[in-house]
Amino acid sequence: MxxxxxxxxxxxxxxxxxxxxxxxxxxxxxxxxxxxxxxxxxxxxxxxxxxxxxxxxxxxxxxxxxxxxxxxxxxxxxxxxxxxxxxxxxxxxxxxxxxxxxxxxxxxxxxxxxxxxxxxxxxxxxxxxxxxxxxxxxxxxxxxxxxxxxxWAGLLRERIGDLPGSPTLTVQRVLACVAALLAAGVAAGRAYWALGGTAGLPQVMAEDRNRGVAVMNGVTAVMAVAAVAALLVLVFRIRPGRRLLVPLLVVWTAAGSLFGWGGWQLVAFGATTTRVTELRMAVPGLTPLVQTAQVVAAVLVLAVGAIALTERGGLRPAAAVESRG
Structure with a gap:
């Protein structure tokens, strides 16, 4: 370097x-x-x-x-x-x-x-x-x-086809598909609100809509689609000759966005004692459900990544021992 x-x-x-x-x-x-x-x-x-x-x-x-x-x-x-x-x-x-x-x-x-x-x-x-x-x-x-x-230079240089076979690959694929279903619901809801829809919003949030909230909803919808699309590319080994770096960066950033902003909105909703009190007194709408779905989808993506990286880390020392033997 x-x-x-x-x-x-x-x-x-x-x-x-x-x-x-x-x-x-x-x-x-x-x-x-x-x-x-x-x-x-x-x-x-x-x-x-x-x-x-x-x-x-x-x-x-x-x-x-x-x-x-x-x-x-x-x-x-x-x-x-x-x-x-x-x-x-x-x-x-x-x-x-x-x-x-x-x-x-x-x-x-x-x-x-x-x-x-x-x-x-x-x-x-x-x-x-x-x-x-x-x-x-x-x-x-x-x-x-x-x-x-x-x-982590070694991981970043690999290609999708270099990912090792895994005894838990079926589990990873199931988790990825569940995450994709949740993310599809999140993307649909966020895109609808970004385009001006108000169904499912609490009354106060519907009345206080602004351009900044619309932009955030639109970006979150895109992040939801990007996170699971990149994850599915990885777990189903789509285009194995492709560099691992690009889908890894996409899933890293997009899933982090779902988790970070979904979790923050849930925490802020629970901790704020001003206007949130009004929201709770009204019909809460679908926003807490969508935020929860964001977090759960991101956690599933994280779980798939943790399983895959743990297995990869375990295989590397084993391969090194075999090569020395």
Missing amino acids: GINENVVRAGAAWTAVAATVPYLTLKLLWLTGHPVGVDDPGAMDRLWLLNLLTFGMDAIAVALALAFVRPWGRRAPAGLVAFPMWVATGLLGTILVALPLYLLSLLVLGPEPADPEDKGLGGWVFLVVYGGFAVQGLALLTAFALYARRR
């Missing part, structure tokens, strides 16, 4: 750390009773738990960035790095896709009409938060790609 790659990886990792500073600072101010940029100061008291959770999530991103450049990061158990990075890839990767689409909608369609009764966050907060997420996402994903290339 050339020195330039080390420099790029270190620069990307430290850029990711720097990009978390504005967000962590803002969250720390809110947690300590300083509602900077908030039109309704009392809302921060009701959102204390969510602010604490999001502060912790960004702090984990800092730890991941450090793991990609510090010696202890190479020695850390693979799962301890891979699982939080899978979630981070899903969360940040979705923002990197959705944010340009949302900004494009503003450019083409103009800004949405403001609600004079909506006491939310100042406009500059959106720029600080999502601008930071965009920089953080690009930097962290770059650092991780170079880290993965160094730690």
Whole structure:
């Protein structure tokens, strides 16, 4: 590996750390009773738990960035790095896709009409938060790609046909098909809501629809289709001469998006004590069901990947012993 790659990886990792500073600072101010940029100061008291959770999530991103450049990061158990990075890839990767689409909608369609009764966050907060997420996402994903290339180079060079035969391949295929059915339902529901449909939405959410929510629904629908399509390519060994890297990246990012955003929406729904209370008093609609289906589909994808990688890891030492014998 050339020195330039080390420099790029270190620069990307430290850029990711720097990009978390504005967000962590803002969250720390809110947690300590300083509602900077908030039109309704009392809302921060009701959102204390969510602010604490999001502060912790960004702090984990800092730890991941450090793991990609510090010696202890190479020695850390693979799962301890891979699982939080899978979630981070899903969360940040979705923002990197959705944010340009949302900004494009503003450019083409103009800004949405403001609600004079909506006491939310100042406009500059959106720029600080999502601008930071965009920089953080690009930097962290770059650092991780170079880290993965160094730690798991053998896997990334393989082709689909190189995947070993597996005694659990039938189980993997069944799990993948169940995930595909769930993801198809998620994609249909999210696409319907993205196109303006309101059936299945709680009344308050139907009334408060905006372009940003529509874009996120559309992106989630695409992620649902992409995750299971790439997984089916892998478990059914479609086009065995194809490089493993592309479907692996797709399933990694898209399934992480389903898990990260579906899980976050479920947690936020349960932890928020302001408007969510109104939602619970109304008919909850299908949103919790769709969010749960997202998470379950992603967990099934994760299970298939964990089984396959565990078996692959077990076969490599065995093959090495046989070759020496």
